[in-house]
Amino acid sequence: MTHEPILSLDNVSIRYMTGDFKEIGIKEFFLRKITGKYKVTEFWADRHVTFTINRGDMLGIIGTNGAGKSTLLKAVSGIMRPTEGTVWCNGKIAALLELGSGFDGDLTVGENTYLRGAMLGYTRRFMDEKYREILAFAELEEYEERAFKHLSSGMKSRLAFSIASLVNPDILILDEVLSVGDGAFRKKSEAKMKSIINGGATTILVSHSIPQVRSMCSKILWLDHGKQITFGDDVNGICDAYEEFLKTKVLPTNL
């Protein structure tokens, strides 16, 4: 396994906006501006995050809810642009963020498969080749012509997982997606994940399951309220500190 860097975040900060700017009309906007009631709260979802991972690494990102994990992944996958700092990446990224979203309910399963494949950056030839395999893996061969909205939610995520996992990405981002479908399919999907990881892909895993992180990851990034608490390859040490933090709610000072 080579150790060339594949992904590097340098001092990445993302400022998130919330407030009542959404869904207000032009009139309301100016009215609130004039009366001084226009309120937009900005906060740093991620602040000064810096780390580098090498080819073949498995990075685990841990932290409580609202720590900025998902926002950071959006910056890594290019959906969001960091407010400050830079994301440098040397390879193709496949992000499995909220698997089931982004499909079109009116189109058939087959049409959605092609559309999703196109969005993930595959070529038509690649999709023609893999189409049967995707449907077979999702166990949806009989549903090919069925409108997507008529599938059960389990079937939907099975299809989503099958399409996304067929890629051979340089970097695979998993945002708590290791639990897809029913028991039998979950086993199958976990095996598939493992084979992708063993194939040498660099993986970023967001998980609340510390045992899973301990057993799979080679590096750990710990975020809390957007701040980088620590980053390193002392997986067990950091996980111990994190579990201690979950009990005491006191951030460690010695890391």
Place this chain on the structure above:
Amino acid sequence: MFTKFKENSFLFSELVKRDFKKKYKRTYLGMLWSVLSPLLTLLVMRLVFTKFFGNEIEHYTIYLFCGNIVFSFFSDCTNGGMGSLMGNAHIFSKINVPKYLFLFSRTVSSLINFGLTFIVFLIFCVIDGVPFSFSFFALIIPIICLVIFNVGVGLILSALFMFFRDVQYLWSVFSMLLMYMSAIFYDPARFGALERLFLINPVYVYIKYFRIAVLEGYLPSIQFHLLAIGYAVVFFAIGALIYKKFNHKFIYYI
């Protein structure tokens, strides 16, 4: 830019297919509708306005059709384009895809509609006995300009729509105003020297190009060409600038 587009050409064609399928789903007449609806508008206008303006304008049906075909392409494109980003927000907030593709694919499905209507337009020209001339081939110029212009306006509107949802109501009022100012069913020559003011309206410029090339059978002047191309370039540039400046902010407004 070109390699980037090539990379995305598969996604682009899938999006066009999706837009097209969704548009004609559940309508028995399917694509026929896209031709029929401008024809019906044409019929209504013909019935209503012939009494007022029909006598003073030669080939009044084709005169109307020129205005109608250009304006309905513009209106279909911009109204559809306005919602194209918002309507696909659930996709680009989860997957990293170039957002402008949604607008482009929406424009292409409008363009296909326009193409079908254009064929009917040519048939009508034959039926109405409009003499064929080589200036017909020049129509490709205003059509290309119109596509670029529409994309530009679509980029502006779709960005505005992300920030202010009531833009759609303002736009529907504004496009009605624009429709009346586009001299679709009357001849602006009746306003004398004021006729030049109509050229402020880009849509009218394209309509007028159609009328000159089809009904008069010659090519407009070089200045007129520059105006037609200029509008397309300027609006596209403004749209592209706005898109470039704001496209990373859209995600906060979903």
